[in-house]
Amino acid sequence: MPENPETLPIIRTVSELRAVVRGWRLQGLSVGLVPTMGALHAGHLTLVEEAKRRADRVVTSVFVNPTQFAAHEDLGTYPRQEAQDAALLTAAGGAVMFAPTVAEMYPAGFVTSVAVGDAARGGPSQGLEGEFRPAMFGGVAVVVSKLLNQVQADVAVFGEKDWQQLMVVRRMAADLDIPTEIVGSPTLRDDHGLALSSRNAYLSEAELAVARKLNVILRQAADQAAAKRPLAAVERDAYGAILKAGFDRVDYVVIRHADDLTPFAEGVVTGPARILVAAAIGRTRLIDNMAV
Amino acid sequence: MPENPETLPIIRTVSELRAVVRGWRLQGLSVGLVPTMGALHAGHLTLVEEAKRRADRVVTSVFVNPTQFAAHEDLGTYPRQEAQDAALLTAAGGAVMFAPTVAEMYPAGFVTSVAVGDAARGGPSQGLEGEFRPAMFGGVAVVVSKLLNQVQADVAVFGEKDWQQLMVVRRMAADLDIPTEIVGSPTLRDDHGLALSSRNAYLSEAELAVARKLNVILRQAADQAAAKRPLAAVERDAYGAILKAGFDRVDYVVIRHADDLTPFAEGVVTGPARILVAAAIGRTRLIDNMAV
Incomplete structure (x- = not known):
């Protein structure tokens, strides 16, 4: 009671x-x-x-x-x-x-x-x-x-x-x-598109500004993948953009089959796909993902 | 239906x-x-x-x-x-x-x-x-x-x-x-004490006669263990007796704590115990166990 x-x-x-x-x-x-x-x-x-x-x-x-x-x-x-x-x-x-x-x-x-x-x-x-x-x-x-x-x-x-x-x-x-x-x-996002997470509480104001760029980069990469741009190029550019945005480390940013998370053997999206990312700012590691 | x-x-x-x-x-x-x-x-x-x-x-x-x-x-x-x-x-x-x-x-x-x-x-x-x-x-x-x-x-x-x-x-x-x-x-046994098992169907008549000695040896060993005889000696004698009875191989014959199957650190039975055996006759491997 x-x-x-x-x-x-x-x-x-x-x-x-x-x-x-x-x-x-x-x-x-x-x-x-x-x-x-x-x-x-x-x-x-x-x-x-x-x-x-x-x-x-x-x-x-x-x-x-x-x-x-x-x-x-x-x-x-x-x-x-x-x-x-x-x-x-x-x-x-x-x-x-x-x-x-x-x-x-x-x-x-x-x-x-x-x-x-x-x-x-x-x-x-x-x-x-x-x-x-x-x-x-x-x-x-x-x-x-x-x-x-x-x-x-x-x-x-x-x-x-x-x-x-x-x-x-x-x-x-x-x-x-x-x-x-x-x-x-579905993931709930703040007004800047940052995925809500209990770990966001670890972020300083400056880090929060960086974190809010992640979803924009993911959306752009997902759109490129959906337009059949080769995934190796999409993933490479997203990787660079996340570091350039101010993240200190990118563990992965990849586009995979949505259900079993295996890579697309064809090198381009051929079915339901998901872009997934893990990246760190300082000591805080964030993850996010979106439908392609 | x-x-x-x-x-x-x-x-x-x-x-x-x-x-x-x-x-x-x-x-x-x-x-x-x-x-x-x-x-x-x-x-x-x-x-x-x-x-x-x-x-x-x-x-x-x-x-x-x-x-x-x-x-x-x-x-x-x-x-x-x-x-x-x-x-x-x-x-x-x-x-x-x-x-x-x-x-x-x-x-x-x-x-x-x-x-x-x-x-x-x-x-x-x-x-x-x-x-x-x-x-x-x-x-x-x-x-x-x-x-x-x-x-x-x-x-x-x-x-x-x-x-x-x-x-x-x-x-x-x-x-x-x-x-x-x-x-x-509880285990059901035949008139000779052999534990019923689907794998008994593999046994020839001669092998069946051997298999029926296993429960007798186990019972004797369990009684010795219950009487506080050191377990190393009980297990060694049971091992020999199973081979002498006509089994071709003994994988293990041990007395353990009944619930978690760990050995008795004291070398004698100090609580609820189980004797467990696995032994083979020809190509048939049998297992059995009894309360001590």
Whole structure:
């Protein structure tokens, strides 16, 4: 029960969560899930809205999942603001917030891992973020399979901002026959087109001005790719433009098949395509993507 | 629908299976699952009986899972006798038999793998069968997670004959929060104490006489272990006795903690324990285990 009767209930344990969901099921209500790492912004709230359009009750999980961070990454400093998250979810019409502890999610003796492909078989976890953050998709696959099994929702909504993650989750849910529909929801952008991200909070004013140029460069590159310009040239020019805009490092900027993220063997776009980027300003690493 | 109205329905697709289970749920019926690789014998039927005691309707899956066989193993020759299996399940009171094709279980693009531990973290899949059949528990973890998610049963019953597999499945279901209760059912033995196994069908009369000595040796070793005889001596003597009985090879005969299968650091039994064996006669490899 909430301490403040005006905010939604915050649930800490899987057994309490299941009891709440069971109660909804007995009333014939459908259930949606929005998995997040908290530090909620307007982008997350569009996911809650999408889930509300598709289900009667929406569970939003807030869990900064340690297994998807590498040792050198920002697990310790990742923004945590639970009271504000609860207030935002209440305003957005969320039914409950599920904020388990690490011990609740990974009790002593936990040893299971889930991989959505590997070097030999390929799969959506290979390359791009999977190359630069090798721990991440294994961690995502485990925590999302757990959340899906805990909630047993009709539908789970994920942001298209993490496009590769969405493809990984969709593949995993299909492969393991998890009966929850996986839905992607479009990226929300600020007035300058910058994709909303919890990590934008790390940016100084000067860095923010640089970050806002990224979406413009992506849009231009996507338009060139759609016009059948050779992808090697499009990617090379985008790479240079991102550095010239003031980014300090580009991990990748590539145009790939939209679903399985494999390259176009033909060297030009021949079907549904996505441009994906990861680039850093100072110590902040941003990702973005767009349909071509 | 069955061709012979006297035999239970054989279901080939996940969507048909889910429709049947949904119908049961709407009637308020509980559901049990017994995963098998077919070639059913009386041991399997005790699993069906156990599931019937715990649930209103029992699904028995019959699927020779290719991903749990290594290239040199007996996938191609593993006994397949679907009509007889269906007749036995009908007599045992099974509600439906789920016998999907390999393409239904592993469609094009399938890439997900599940591991219940690894060399660094340990876990019940490490050592014993995991050492001698490295492909097996990965294959088991994937196919069982799929079956559990497909059926969404209240309870799933596994034979204690495959004790390590039961521990792997129990750990995986707990770790991934799969909400099906995992139940172990005691090994059924013939009049000579030989554990019933589909692979016993490979044995000649002479080999069968040898195989029937295994349980006697295990029982003696278990009794010695229970009497606090040092485990190194118990295991060494059992190893020799199995070879002397006529087996051609002993992969392992060990006494371990019953739940996580780790060795007793004290060198004697200090808590719940299990003796586990794998040994071969000719080309047939048998496993067995008992409580200490």
